[in-house]
Amino acid sequence: MTAAAITMTIHHGPSDSTTQPSRPPSTDQVPAKTLCPGARFRRTGFRERGPIPANSVPPATREEGGGGRMLSDVTQTTETPARDARRRTAPEARRRPGIHRAWIVAAVTFVTIIGGAAFNSLPGLLIDPLNTEFGWSRGEIGLAVSIDMALYGLTAPFAAALMDRFGIRRVVVVALSAVAAGALASVWMTAAWQLMLYWGLLVGLGTGSMAMAFSATVTNRWFAARRGLVTGVLTAAGASGQLVFLPLCAWIVDRHGWRPASVTVALAALAVVPFVWLLMRDHPADVGLAPYGGEYVEKPAPARGVASRTVRVLFDAARTGPFWLLAGSFAICGASTNGLIRTHFVPSAHDHHMPITAAASLLAVIGIFDIIGTVFSGWLTDRFDARRLLAVYYALRGVSLLFLPILLQPTVEPPMVFFIVFYGLDWVATVPPTLALCREQYGEDSAIVFGWVLASHQVGAAMVAFLGGVARDHFGSYNVVWYAAGALCAVAALMALMIRRVRGPVDTVTT
Numbered sequence: 001m002t003a004a005a006i007t008m009t010i011h012h013g014p015s016d017s018t019t020q021p022s023r024p025p026s027t028d029q030v031p032a033k034t035l036c037p038g039a040r041f042r043r044t045g046f047r048e049r050g051p052i053p054a055n056s057v058p059p060a061t062r063e064e065g066g067g068g069r070m071l072s073d074v075t076q077t078t079e080t081p082a083r084d085a086r087r088r089t090a091p092e093a094r095r096r097p098g099i100h101r102a103w104i105v106a107a108v109t110f111v112t113i114i115g116g117a118a119f120n121s122l123p124g125l126l127i128d129p130l131n132t133e134f135g136w137s138r139g140e141i142g143l144a145v146s147i148d149m150a151l152y153g154l155t156a157p158f159a160a161a162l163m164d165r166f167g168i169r170r171v172v173v174v175a176l177s178a179v180a181a182g183a184l185a186s187v188w189m190t191a192a193w194q195l196m197l198y199w200g201l202l203v204g205l206g207t208g209s210m211a212m213a214f215s216a217t218v219t220n221r222w223f224a225a226r227r228g229l230v231t232g233v234l235t236a237a238g239a240s241g242q243l244v245f246l247p248l249c250a251w252i253v254d255r256h257g258w259r260p261a262s263v264t265v266a267l268a269a270l271a272v273v274p275f276v277w278l279l280m281r282d283h284p285a286d287v288g289l290a291p292y293g294g295e296y297v298e299k300p301a302p303a304r305g306v307a308s309r310t311v312r313v314l315f316d317a318a319r320t321g322p323f324w325l326l327a328g329s330f331a332i333c334g335a336s337t338n339g340l341i342r343t344h345f346v347p348s349a350h351d352h353h354m355p356i357t358a359a360a361s362l363l364a365v366i367g368i369f370d371i372i373g374t375v376f377s378g379w380l381t382d383r384f385d386a387r388r389l390l391a392v393y394y395a396l397r398g399v400s401l402l403f404l405p406i407l408l409q410p411t412v413e414p415p416m417v418f419f420i421v422f423y424g425l426d427w428v429a430t431v432p433p434t435l436a437l438c439r440e441q442y443g444e445d446s447a448i449v450f451g452w453v454l455a456s457h458q459v460g461a462a463m464v465a466f467l468g469g470v471a472r473d474h475f476g477s478y479n480v481v482w483y484a485a486g487a488l489c490a491v492a493a494l495m496a497l498m499i500r501r502v503r504g505p506v507d508t509v510t511t
Contacts, residue, residue, distance in 0.1 A: 101284070102222040102292035106230055108279045109218045110237045112172060115272035116210045117241020118265035119179055119203050120338070122249055123148065124346045125360060127469075129258040130195070138347070140192045142469030145343055146462035147200030148207070153334070153458020155208025157451030161310040162209070163217050167282040171209055176269045176276070179206030183266035187259045208458075213451035216435055220447055221283055225293025227439075228432050232378020235431040242367035250360030313448045322441045325495045326434060326453050329390065331460030332492040333430050336397060336485045338457075339464030341366075341423065348478040353410040362412065362420050369424025377429035386433030386440075390496035393433075397426050398489025405479045437499060 123145045130141055162171050182202030189195055215234040223230050245265065252261040284291050285299035317323040342363070349359035380389055400422055407416045438453060439446040468481045 100292045101281070101287055101289055104279060105218060105222050105281060106234065108275055109215060109234055112176070112210060112272050112276055113215070113234060113237035114241035114244065115176065115269050116179065116207050117238045118245040118249075118268045119183065119207055120238065120242070120342065122245075122261060122265055123199065124343050124363075125246075125249055125253050125261065125356070126258050127343075127347045128350060128356070129253060133258075134190075134192070136192050136195075138469035138472050139466070141195070142343070142466045144192070144195040144200045146339075146466035147196055148204040148462075149334075149338060149458045149465055150462035151201065151204030151458075152208040152211060153455035153462070155205050156211040156213040156454045156458075157310050157314065157448050158307065159209040159211065160213040160217055160447045160451045161307070163214070163282075168214070168217060169276060169280045169282060172214065172276050172280065173273055175206045175209035176273050177206075178209075179203050180266040180269040182206065183262045183269070186262050211451075211454055211458075213447060213454060216438075216447045216450050219435075220439075222291055223293065224291040224295075226382075228378040228382035228436060229375070230378070231432045231435050232375040232381075235378075235428045236371040236374040238370075238428065242364065242370070246360045246364040246367065247357070250357045254357055310448055310451075313445050314452050317442060317445070317449050317452065320441070322437070322499050323449065323453070325499045326437060326441075327456035329394065329492040329495040330430070330434055330453050331456040332394070332488045333434075334457035334459070334461035335464040336401065336489055337427055337461070339461035340468060340481060340485050343461075343465045344468045344472070344478055344481070347472070349408055351472075351477065352408040354408070354412070358412060362416070365417075365420050366424035366427060369421050370427040373425030373427065373429045374431065376425075378432040381432040381436050385501070386436045387496050387499050387501070389433045390430055390437075391493040393426055393430050394489045394493040394496060397423070398486040398493070400426075401482050401486035401489065404482045 127138060127141050130136055131138065159171060159175075179202065182198045185202070186195065186198040189198060215231065215237075219227050219230050219234065245268070249261045249264065252264060281287055283299040285297065290296040345363060346356060346359040349362070350356055377389065377393075400419055403415075404419060407413070407419055409416065434453065435446075435450055438450040442449040464481070464485070468478065471481050472478055
């Protein structure tokens with residue numbers, strides 16, 4: 001029997017060669033666990049493999065381990081070449097006692113995102129001090145913040161591809177070093193262009209490399225089960241960092257100035273580097289394990305053509321309707337969270353004579369309930385229609401923003417506390433269903449597609465971070481910005497409902 005015939009026997013069960021002739025493997029074949037009408041951007045595809053029949057492999061070649069059944073001797077000679085990498089011999093993936101390594105990797109990812117969140121907590125606290133010390137307008141400062149947010153988003157899809165090429169660990173260590181360098185260099189700045197260079201360029205590129213595409217890559221590689229829950233927990237890490245660093249940085253800015261606060265967040269990033277280098281691994285196969293809750297998967301060879309692949313995936317995905325609906329709604333999500341509340345809530349509250357430490361503490365409370373809301377949203381995403389979840393999240397967020405102008409007072413009143421609690425629950429609750437829809441629509445390219453969707457999130461945030469400052473300079477208040485953001489959230493809810501549902505896998509997809 002030829003190697004090709006053995007391969008077909010293993011993956012599809014015994015077949016009658018007279019009625020179903022074997023087909024030689026092709027290097028152009030692209031395995032995809034989930035293909036759908038919305039994923040017709042794939043160049044080629046082939047029939048999805050079903051579970052391996054138990055009677056198609058001799059008992060001596062089957063072992064239990066690593067969360068699922070694996071093939072040892074047979075798969076060493078009968079693997080079909082993948083599109084992007086040549087399969088290598090799989091080591092024994094035996095079940096090991098104790099905590100699965102995937103949870104350790106997830107914990108390191110959680111801590112890393114917390115370290116990166118320190119930088120996202122600081123810009124809103126710097127607007128008034130920089131305006132006072134240097135005389136820079138809110139529009140100028142907002143432009144630097146918008147560059148940071150735009151690069152944060154535009155770097156994300158390339159970061160996902162870079163992680164495929166060079167490994168998660170190397171990319172994250174370089175990113176942490178870049179953001180630390182940008183924060184430290186800002187201590188000596190004297191001109192607005194330097195703020196745009198250090199906080200806009202360096203910090204934006206570094207934090208973008210540790211954005212949600214980082215979480216998506218870790219989740220997709222290390223987890224076959226509990227993906228919604230893990231996505232929610234890792235997304236909540238940003239809120240946890242906000243919870244830790246916002247009150248601390250506000251206190252430092254209030255007591256000692258903005259420069260010590262910049263040094264603090266730089267040191268926080270550097271402190272994470274040893275944990276990443278020592279404990280992070282790029283793929284379960286590096287330690288001979290299967291993904292948590294799944295079967296052993298060979299580690300592919302490093303991907304080539306990183307930039308071209310990232311751009312190609314964008315162009316292919318852009319030919320599908322779901323991509324634009326996901327990107328558009330997520331852009332509004334970024335505009336109404338990072339661009340608006342995270343950047344302008346503290347200065348807006350300060351306009352109403354609320355102390356800066358009190359306003360920062362309210363944002364920290366958002367971080368507390370963000371963790372709860374995001375984890376719960378991940379749990380809901382594993383059980384309910386992600387489109388409807390998104391519609392509810394956006395609609396309720398829009399309604400709450402319409403009431404915010406009348407809630408801002410010199411002191412924190414109960415209605416403001418209610419707004420903060422609700423907004424915290426809703427803040428990043430949109431991420432698990434958005435990532436689930438990317439995975440559902442775009443299969444193995446979902447991490448890169450989600451990176452581009454995240455780019456739209458940050459472009460929306462960047463636009464509002466800049467335009468919010470311009471509106472404040474022009475109108476003397478932020479009221480028009482709150483009302484406009486509420487209306488946009490209603491549009492996002494409608495866009496979420498327009499995403500077509502995936503009915504089932506498609507056997508063959510061609511263009």
